[in-house]
Amino acid sequence: MFALSPRAWPITIKVPLAVAALMTMVGLVLSERVVARLGDTQERQFRDLAQVYLDGLSSSVMPSILRDDTWEVFDAIERARELVKGLRALQTLVANDDMRVVAASEPRQHPVGSPVVIPATLSTSDSQTFSFEAGGTEATALRRLSFPGRSVGLIYARFDTSDLAAERRNVILTLTLTNGLLTLLMAAVGWLLVARMMRPVRVLTEHLGAGDGFAAKAIPNELLASFHGEFRRLFEAFNSLVGSMDERETLVKRLAEEERLGSLGRLASALAHEINNPLGGLFNAVATLKSHGHVDNVRASALGLLERGLIGIRDVVRTALTVYRTDSGSRDLIAADLDDIALLVAPQARRKSVAVHVDSRLNDTSRVPATPIRQAVLNLLLNAVAAAPEGSDVKLIARGDQHDLEISVEDRGDGIHPSFADILTGAAGRSVPSEGSGLGLWTTRRLVDELGGRIEVTMPSGGGTNIRLLFPCCNRRELANVA
Amino acid sequence: MSGSGRAATSSGVLSFGLTPVFLTSDLELLDGLKNYLEAATARSVRLVLRRTYQEITSLLISNQLAAAWICGYPFVVNRTALDLVAVPLRRGRPLYQSYLITEQDRTGSDIAALKGDVHAFSDPDSNSGFLVTRTLLAEMSVRPETFFSRTFFTYGHRNVVRAVASGLAQSGSVDGYVYDVMAELEPDLTGATRIMRRSEWLGFPPIAAPKNPVDPAGVAALKDALLRMKDDPRGRSILAMLRLDGFSAEPPALFDTIAVKAAYVALAG
Structure with missing residues (x-):
């Protein structure tokens, strides 16, 4: 379907139409010139023939007019009919100086002695006038006869020019047909040429993914082989561009993975500490069991201690496993996810005497994937704990319903550096960070972008930083494959 | 010469x-x-x-x-x-006759019906092409130039037939022998005319x-x-x-x- 506006038409239509329009214009101009020229030629031809006719007739009727010899004039008119080949006199009329008919080729229409009325187109004072209209079926001529200086009479003749008109019609018809056929042919050739010339562009457009999605894909070698010259070079350049884009994508994925491992590293010591802390107590319990295990209450107390310590270690290890299990991808976010994150960060927070408050008001209907959001929030929370002064609070607030999900992380630190804020919200987040710093923020930005969400960074008046992640939940399905 | x-x-x-x-x-x-x-x-x-x-x-x-x-x-x-x-x-x-001829669609059989015509004579020295008609008019005490609106000589009997057939003249005086031979040879020409009056044999x-x-x-x-x-x-x-x-x-x-x-x-x- 073409749009109504010609600007929106495909070039394969526009070019043939333009060719047809130009050809029609050229055809019209040429035809007009040819027909005008033909008209001139026909008029000249008619004038020449009429001149010969009038010359012949006037020399034979002149003495007869002077003698008022009706028969001789009539006989001369009759004979003159055959005088000029290619000229058919419809009517010839010879009048005397009193403008009365001496004889006419059609005596019943113009009886001898009847007055002569000359058409206005010929009633000039010239000795000879012609009236020829291109395409007309009749032409007229008038010759005033004078005998040394004295006007004697006139010859008025009407000629049949229908053969000239027919010739003209034939020429116009031939021109119209020829031009029409040529125009159609040119338009068809134009269409073929443009379609052929536009083929590389079409191939490029298809592989750029303009039609569905935006995934550019390389042009296959067998298709590439059918092109030569500059388009071949363009396609090779395009393929290498697609190649570097793929490489970049791979790099980005690897970076994200590394960042995940990086944050694991950051957690590792805290986790070790978290596990190590109860270990002393557990060994004490084991020693107590060894020496006083036979005492019931002591054994029960030591076993209770052992169990609690092992449960604590199990919980920490389970949470860490849950967070870093990559195959949990397609699950939706639920409130417990945020509690897990708080638990993960807890050892780090405890070491800094920072209190992490989780205010989760998710109603478990948020249609956003769990894994990327957990990683993003973990990054932000780790950063917030690191930035928070000792003894301060870090707040993790989540609100969600079936329409939107909003998660904010707020600390009371010195405020985020503008260059880091730019990674989260500005142009800096679109390119891979050149230096090692900011990789966590860049990963967060990328995860949020891929989910179709956005990030707002504000500095509350009381100090610190508030980072809000906003997700429209309806994007869930469309972005499922991205997650 | x-x-x-x-x-x-x-x-x-x-x-x-x-x-x-x-x-x-x-x-x-x-x-x-x-x-x-x-x-x-x-x-x-x-x-x-x-x-x-x-x-x-x-x-x-x-x-x-x-x-x-x-x-x-x-x-x-x-x-x-x-x-x-x-x-x-x-x-x-x-012997032969002189004919008074008119256009095909004319009626009447008397020379009086030709009054006011453009009349074609053959030759002023012709009996059948002038004298016979001239005599008829003289018997009516009129002259050709007043009886006819206009007269002209064609200097040939065949031309008289042509003049009447074409309508250049409404009537004409012609040799009956020439007219009869023409009726055989050129029936189209004489067909456009009618013999209105035949003279006595001369x-x-x-x-x-x-x-x-x-x-x-x-x-x-x-x-x-x-x-x-x-x-x-x-x-x-x-x-x-x-x-x-x-x-x-x-x-x-x-x-x-x-x-x-x-x-x-x-x-x-």
């Missing part, structure tokens, strides 16, 4: 004048006539054609022609200067010679050739072309009726 000099005497050439009483346009006929006369007279013959009767009559009277085929009217007017050589026979009789246009010919033997040979024409195969083919039966020797009294008309018109003025 033709017509000049005394051709009939000097070189033994017989000059024979022809008026448009018959169809002079037929070159085959002229050739045949010349060849026949040369063979029959054993003399070389020159056919002399002129546009008007008067020119031929003048050449004849001035003895520049051995003989000429003229009309009854100039014959009776110049009776004293001319002798009859032979008279053509049409359907066995040396003496056929004769062949005449000067009363005192320069070459009497030549005239005699010519007369003999004409009278014997119907007995010769070549002569008969010419007669067939002319639609005539032959030539005969007739008394000049044959033309008395024409002489009466001429006299009547002369008296009427």
